[in-house]
Amino acid sequence: MATFRPHADLPPPATSSGALGWVRQNLFDSPVNGAMTLLALYLLYLAVPPLVDWALIKADWSGSRSEDCSKAGACWVFIGVRLNQFLYGFYPVAEQWRVNLTIALLVAFVLPLFIKRFVLKQWLGAALLVVYPIVAYHLLVGGSFGLVHVETSKWGGLFLTLVIAVVGMVAALPLGILLALGRRAENMPVLKALCVAFIELWRGVPLITVLFMSSVMLPFFLPEDMSFDKLLRALIGVALFESAYMAEVVRGGLQGIPKGQYEAADALGLGYWRATVLVILPQALKLVIPGIVNTFIALFKDTSLVLIIGLFDLLGSIQAANSDTNWLGFSIEGYVFAACVYWVFCFGMSRYSQWLEAKLHTGHKR
Amino acid sequence: MTTAQATGSAATAGAADAGAAMIELQGVHKWYGKFHVLKDINLRVGKGERIVICGPSGSGKSTMIRCINRLEEHQRGRIVIDGVELTGDVKNIEKVRREVGMVFQHFNLFPHLTILENCALAPMWVRKTPRKRAEEEAMQYLERVRIPEQALKYPGQLSGGQQQRVAIARSLCMCPKVMLFDEPTSALDPEMIKEVLDVMVGLAESGMTMLCVTHEMGFAKTVADRVIFMDGGEIIEENDPEAFFSNPQQDRTKLFLSQILNH
Ligand SMILES: Nc1ncnc2c1ncn2[C@@H]1O[C@H](COP(=O)(O)OP(=O)(O)OP(=O)(O)O)[C@@H](O)[C@H]1O
Numbered sequence A: 001m002a003t004f005r006p007h008a009d010l011p012p013p014a015t016s017s018g019a020l021g022w023v024r025q026n027l028f029d030s031p032v033n034g035a036m037t038l039l040a041l042y043l044l045y046l047a048v049p050p051l052v053d054w055a056l057i058k059a060d061w062s063g064s065r066s067e068d069c070s071k072a073g074a075c076w077v078f079i080g081v082r083l084n085q086f087l088y089g090f091y092p093v094a095e096q097w098r099v100n101l102t103i104a105l106l107v108a109f110v111l112p113l114f115i116k117r118f119v120l121k122q123w124l125g126a127a128l129l130v131v132y133p134i135v136a137y138h139l140l141v142g143g144s145f146g147l148v149h150v151e152t153s154k155w156g157g158l159f160l161t162l163v164i165a166v167v168g169m170v171a172a173l174p175l176g177i178l179l180a181l182g183r184r185a186e187n188m189p190v191l192k193a194l195c196v197a198f199i200e201l202w203r204g205v206p207l208i209t210v211l212f213m214s215s216v217m218l219p220f221f222l223p224e225d226m227s228f229d230k231l232l233r234a235l236i237g238v239a240l241f242e243s244a245y246m247a248e249v250v251r252g253g254l255q256g257i258p259k260g261q262y263e264a265a266d267a268l269g270l271g272y273w274r275a276t277v278l279v280i281l282p283q284a285l286k287l288v289i290p291g292i293v294n295t296f297i298a299l300f301k302d303t304s305l306v307l308i309i310g311l312f313d314l315l316g317s318i319q320a321a322n323s324d325t326n327w328l329g330f331s332i333e334g335y336v337f338a339a340c341v342y343w344v345f346c347f348g349m350s351r352y353s354q355w356l357e358a359k360l361h362t363g364h365k366r
Numbered sequence B: 001m002t003t004a005q006a007t008g009s010a011a012t013a014g015a016a017d018a019g020a021a022m023i024e025l026q027g028v029h030k031w032y033g034k035f036h037v038l039k040d041i042n043l044r045v046g047k048g049e050r051i052v053i054c055g056p057s058g059s060g061k062s063t064m065i066r067c068i069n070r071l072e073e074h075q076r077g078r079i080v081i082d083g084v085e086l087t088g089d090v091k092n093i094e095k096v097r098r099e100v101g102m103v104f105q106h107f108n109l110f111p112h113l114t115i116l117e118n119c120a121l122a123p124m125w126v127r128k129t130p131r132k133r134a135e136e137e138a139m140q141y142l143e144r145v146r147i148p149e150q151a152l153k154y155p156g157q158l159s160g161g162q163q164q165r166v167a168i169a170r171s172l173c174m175c176p177k178v179m180l181f182d183e184p185t186s187a188l189d190p191e192m193i194k195e196v197l198d199v200m201v202g203l204a205e206s207g208m209t210m211l212c213v214t215h216e217m218g219f220a221k222t223v224a225d226r227v228i229f230m231d232g233g234e235i236i237e238e239n240d241p242e243a244f245f246s247n248p249q250q251d252r253t254k255l256f257l258s259q260i261l262n263h
């Protein structure tokens, strides 16, 4: 009589045999792949050394006047001299601590939310959404609590870019969610039609047009004495515009949720809002994290369009510095700097979204 | 077996004059567009009764039990659950859904929540039970379906049979007066069917009112007080299990039984 003997557990086989093995397996495993690898190496050889030469080796780093630039490579002196303006616009230097404090407060509010064991998350989150905007408003605008009033026309640089981007994102996501839910409300045809009309209207118009309308046309329609802050108008325009895009992204997520999830939530008696908030949205939003972040990144870069209505965001203030007669001919350095700053933020968002997706992954589907 | 039959026939016999029924369907009709799915359904289920519903695919079994918690809307007739009539009134619908648990063919657990959170969700948000107590009660039900050790895992990490038992526990956490089952074992491998059926038998023994769409005839014979056979959107035959299986009255029932018993 044979008895069945279970096999002892073995360690998994090693997947690669050192760096050389990896190279052979991944870069030269076929003639075509090998040729592609060599071609890529050649292109890198053509592009990288001159770039490094220009940006780092032959570049000028110290000085304070355009005469300090040797013109052999990049002249980062230009950026250094104008850095304050690139970061804060014309926000008075003596008051810039208020901007720094606002950003530091934001970090202080947000960081604990990432600590796993932190217990008061709900309260902190609520404070972030309710208390923080009020504090930030008073800090930045001033005119109260003994702070000097700083007109929004003096705001600029990276600071202004961040204001528009953050306000746009924070407003666009919830608005977009509501619009998406409204668009799917089959049993409320009027609401549905309104949401569809809103989304299609805003999606069909370029952002530049929206900004023009908000700054040039709107004052015609409003009563004389009603003066709306230019920045505020741009913020509203950006938020509504992006919410239409966000709505379609979220709707895609809602469509990806199986009918059974709605039925199970209904069968438990959760009702529409609890089912939506507790069961449907967490799954739908997780499904479309890439789409949401994509929209956020586009929004972040779109903020540079406010230049057109005379707001000097990061790109706008660099543009302005380029036309300074003392510093003619350094626009490339300016644009490279702008590109790097935009890239750092956008790449950061991208990495964060990947981390979030991995964190929220809860095993295989179904 | 014999006691089950005795109570079964008693319930059937006394159905007309018994007190308030748990579930009452009177002349229920339903259409999908022009397609007449449910035709004049009359059904009365007493407290603690166990009903098994069977019939060929497309006969309207799912549609009927989904009308009982208003996942589907009926267009004619009356459906009354524990004294509450299902109408367009959202308040009534939510009231009924709180008292009626449902288990689906494909489990429909919430994949973003742990097993424990799945179970505690509805008690916390619908019954307003404090989290700690809701979780304690959830653990009790998870023990009852014999998987307390999985409480902190996610549904995606469990086998089908385990998921279905969690789905049963999740419904039980709301302390429902009625449990509806729509083919709870037909998406499962044979090995797992038994573990789910065992849980359902235990539930039946505890006196729960149950309506169960299933083709598990062994289960029907052990626990059902009545077996209902549906075809073409109608209730064709209705009897206690002994009589139903040994002496079916209608030709269609005979054909159906010969098909599922001989396959
Ligand atoms: N949403 C719907 N729209 C149109 N027709 C439907 C819909 N849902 C079900 N039907 C039809 O109604 C009939 C009854 O469906 P139902 O799901 O109740 O059958 P069933 O008895 O549960 O069958 P099965 O054993 O296959 O689950 C079927 O013919 C089906 O095609």
Ligand SMILES: [Mg+2]
Pocket: B061, B062, B063, B182, B183
């Ligand atoms: Mg069915």
